[in-house]
Structure formats: structure tokens, C-alpha cells
Amino acid sequence: MGEKVEVFGAWFSPFSRRVELALKLKGIQYDYIEEEIYKKKSDLILKFNPVYKKVPVFVHGGKPIAESIVILQYIDESWKDNPILPQHPYHKALALFWAKFLDDKVLPSLMKARRSGEGKDREEAIGEAREGLRALEEELKGKKFFGGEKLGFVDIVANFIAYWSQAMDEAFGVQILTSELQNLPRLTQWCHHFLQHPIVKHNLPPKTQLLALFKSQFVDTN
Numbered sequence: 001m002g003e004k005v006e007v008f009g010a011w012f013s014p015f016s017r018r019v020e021l022a023l024k025l026k027g028i029q030y031d032y033i034e035e036e037i038y039k040k041k042s043d044l045i046l047k048f049n050p051v052y053k054k055v056p057v058f059v060h061g062g063k064p065i066a067e068s069i070v071i072l073q074y075i076d077e078s079w080k081d082n083p084i085l086p087q088h089p090y091h092k093a094l095a096l097f098w099a100k101f102l103d104d105k106v107l108p109s110l111m112k113a114r115r116s117g118e119g120k121d122r123e124e125a126i127g128e129a130r131e132g133l134r135a136l137e138e139e140l141k142g143k144k145f146f147g148g149e150k151l152g153f154v155d156i157v158a159n160f161i162a163y164w165s166q167a168m169d170e171a172f173g174v175q176i177l178t179s180e181l182q183n184l185p186r187l188t189q190w191c192h193h194f195l196q197h198p199i200v201k202h203n204l205p206p207k208t209q210l211l212a213l214f215k216s217q218f219v220d221t222n
Ligand SMILES: N[C@@H](CCC(=O)N[C@@H](CS)C(=O)NCC(=O)O)C(=O)O
Pocket: 010, 012, 013, 014, 015, 037, 038, 053, 054, 055, 056, 066, 067, 068, 069
């Protein structure tokens, strides 16, 4: 496929990083365009992603696609080498199920728990996050990665658990994920394997800058 491949992203975004990680794992060359997404949305972002107005946007041969999970699926179907999704339709459906669960349940529940004040609300939010994380712990039984021996689609989507969410805890001065992980040995090991992966390791946003951004963007504006 000789058409131009472009990623419009933001350095700190776990969603942008998912797309870049998939491209790197599959050995696809691409141009990266950094967007100042929280300062001013560029005309191109508004044109390419008029519905959500967010990054990442993936542009292949001039045709834009938004939403990281959708982009990952498109990449895997368009470039067949080094697949990240299982080939069997049932296993593929399961991978999509877990990816959806991560973004619809796990990510928001962690954020909610972090933001909730003291008392009943906080307990409920933490309970919700715990339930989600326990389901992931169960899913990892007997496996190194969610996809088995090799890092794949669900691992890429779960990137926020291994890195961003722990940095978010630090920025908020709480231990939501960090303390839950103490009772989740498989998920803890998974975080370790994920972060040790040679391609992941060299493509993470710098921690100090990430913490500074989280503090200014999410904590101080609360
Ligand atoms: N569900 C989207 C989430 C993308 C997202 O939230 N991107 C953030 C950056 S981390 C963004 O562009 N935010 C701009 C805004 O909310 O206006 C995906 O998976 O791609």
C-alpha cells in the first residue's frame, strides 16, 4: 500500500499512542502531526473529526478515520503483516469486547474514583473500578498478554492501565489504581511485561512532563 499514512495526535494522549504503537508493531511508516488539542483545535482536526473534534485522527491516502479502537481495526485489516487482532472471528469479537470494556467501563470508573470526594460516592466509585480491574485479572489467567504470548490489540488498548492511569494517580495525589494493583498480581505482571516491551518502552511520553500536564489540566482545574 503506497498511499500516504498520517497520524494527527498529541504527545500525552494514550489514544494517540495506541495508534502509533500499532503502526510501529506492524512496521508501517507514517508522518506524525502534533496537535495542540487543548489549546486550539486546528482546521484539519475540525475537518477530519467534526463529530468528536479529538485526536487521534488517522489519515490514509487523504481519507480520515477517528476513534483509536476503530483506527486500530482499520490498520490491522489494511496491513496484514504482524496482525494485532486474532484471525478467528470469535476470538476477534472477544478482543473487541475487551477493548470496549476497557474504554467504556475501566477508564471512566478509574477517573470517577479519582475525582470523587470522601464518603459513599467515593466508595461506590472505587467499587466500580475494582470490579472492572478484577475482570481483567480473571481474563489474564494463564496468559502473559491479553492476546496470549504476543502483545496484541487488547494490550494496546489497555496501555492507560500500565502507564497513564498510574501517572494520573500520582498527579491527583491518590492511590486508586496503585492500591488496587496490590491485590491483582496478574495485572501487575501484565503492566510490567507491557512496559518492558521494546517498542512500548521507547514510545512512552516522558513522566515528568506528563505529570506536569495532568496537574495543570485535570487537578488544578477541578
Ligand atoms: N475515544 C477516543 C478518545 C480520544 C480523546 O479523548 N482524545 C483527547 C486527547 S487524550 C482529545 O482529543 N481531547 C480534546 C477534547 O476533548 O476537546 C479515542 O479512543 O480516540
